[in-house]
Amino acid sequence: MSVTPDLSTSLPALRFEIQAQDGEARVGSLTTRRGVIDTPVFMPVGTTGTVKAIRFEQLESDDLDAQIILGNTYHLWLRPGIETIRSCGGLHRFIGWDRALLTDSGGFQVWSLGDLRKITEEGTEFRSHVDGSLQFLSPEVSMEVQAALGSDIVMVFDECAPGNASHEETEKSVGLTARWARRSRVAFDCMQLEGVDTGRVKNSDLSGTQALFGIVQGAGHLDLRRISLQETVEVGFDGYAIGGLSVGEEKSVMFDVIASLTPQMPKTQPRYLMGVGTPQDLVEAVAQGVDMFDCVLPTRNGRTGQAFTSTGKLNVKNARWARDTRPLDEHCGCLVCRRHTRAYLRHLYLAGEMLASILLTHHNLAFFLDTMRGVRQSIRSGDFPKFRREFTERLDANGE
């Protein structure tokens, strides 16, 4: 584990340039081997190799224009399995998506299994949710799987402490996360050097290898968060994520953690807040200097009949929409809002029609992605504080 290889190229795996700043909020361009991503960016979650209920053509359309999506290592590793994806040429070719992909490490998913997993220094043993078989995930295994997937941004394998974890418990977890970060880095570098990554694409002055992000843990303990950040930065990564939030803690704890961390994070590298959150959470975190987000809310809630709108959440099942010919959101210009009424969407949902999930997911993603477009535009023009205030007031005005 002590071998740190020299990568054969001195070119970076990605390039991040900050183009405009308004307070702590910043607009940047994140150049990966598969194109340029405008930040702040929201990444739709494509757990098993599909952003649920949405076709890739729609993700690429002007309506959504998602520049990067996320894949879950845990799910893809268990099914269809790495040999299948490798033999199909990596995750991009397997699913038919040419734009950028970020994969998580599987750490959060195995942590979520609760009693079904056992964590040791070496890694995490757990039972597969697919077939009950005993599996083992470690920094080395996670890096190997993510190399086979060929994602453009790889996440280190981390340990997530529960939102309410004690200081002692969290301290141990943070220590383990730091050791796993180092092991992830070494395993990753070895594999990149050996050319194991199936998804190499040369893009301008980038190395064409995968990028690796570190993850800061520490639950709600600000002192441990700072230690975790310091230890993660010492290892050195292409970007830094804040993990272990939105896992049951109070929202104020989440924003305390973000506010205490971001001023200490490397200024010239991308900052990624994992698994967060509502549209309002996104805007607030941008105000603290966060650049990247992923969350299942727009897709998952779309499938359960909840729409995010500029005036708050809307439950499509509500009887008051039975004959309402207005779109979901009168301020939204997405394909769904241009074409379909609340009455029709309610009917589809009550009839159990798949099209309800399809259309609500589309609208919700459009709303999240449009929000980020609005955020970027307002930062560029120096109007972000106004945007933030008006966005929040409008959301609160008319929510259900």
Next chain:
Amino acid sequence: MSVTPDLSTSLPALRFEIQAQDGEARVGSLTTRRGVIDTPVFMPVGTTGTVKAIRFEQLESDDLDAQIILGNTYHLWLRPGIETIRSCGGLHRFIGWDRALLTDSGGFQVWSLGDLRKITEEGTEFRSHVDGSLQFLSPEVSMEVQAALGSDIVMVFDECAPGNASHEETEKSVGLTARWARRSRVAFDCMQLEGVDTGRVKNSDLSGTQALFGIVQGAGHLDLRRISLQETVEVGFDGYAIGGLSVGEEKSVMFDVIASLTPQMPKTQPRYLMGVGTPQDLVEAVAQGVDMFDCVLPTRNGRTGQAFTSTGKLNVKNARWARDTRPLDEHCGCLVCRRHTRAYLRHLYLAGEMLASILLTHHNLAFFLDTMRGVRQSIRSGDFPKFRREFTERLDANGE
């Protein structure tokens, strides 16, 4: 019931022109108030106001280009109900579809309820599959519902005899169907005259009112089929459908009925074979002079993992596709075949992902609609016998 009103306009509700003929097979243009439909045409089934798992944008895209879809009166009547659809401006506006719509009468659906329905001279009493409530459907009710839906082509309310019905049983059924056809005609004409139809659109030299098609019944009894045809033509309709096929009878019976009926059917009006069938059935029925089809096969089978391809059916679940990077159909140019592999579609299906249904439905509809495009082209160029032979040989060559 004896009043037969004069419609205030002498313009027809639709216009059918035969443009080319090759043997009995014919290419025509069916002009409805919502545009021109090239025949022979396949109509995707949109039971509850959605062609399951497909967005309207896709139905309109060059890839599918469905010119007309079908809605089920029975389902829409029970949910969301006619008052809702009427207050939303008719079915087109309710679902967001500007192209042509055909609605069935509900007769087949209530017939399918089996023991849950009771048929009398007046109509059919049955229990709703949605809430178990007692409901009554009759020619007059069906015409009223279809007027509220505002579909472009309305079907008479008929009685469907089982595929294995005796001569005596079928004779009674055919008699009832004839009396219901007359009642449908009268009720329909009264409503058109009163302007009850919510979907009026004026198109060139058409009346802008709905068109009404009659339905020929008679199970597998050719003599009763001919009587039913004669009685239906005597009432007089804008087009004629062959109903009560593909309900469990032998395939040879179906083709005997078609072959015995089509030469007797009015030559200058559209002929519609209801609820049929496989791609091969469609091509064979075209050879007998049929112009219109609808069937749930491409959509329903898509949701259960079955693809229709030019070389036969393909079960996407099959383990042999686990790492197969070929498209579903190597001769297909649809969006799904251009982008996705069998390996990926199998993975999506096994993972229970909605995208499996979405993509398989898209491909299957593309295959059915492309087949009809090929049929039309070959009839125009006088190559239909060759097309028919090669299409059949290829299907048989490599089916699973």
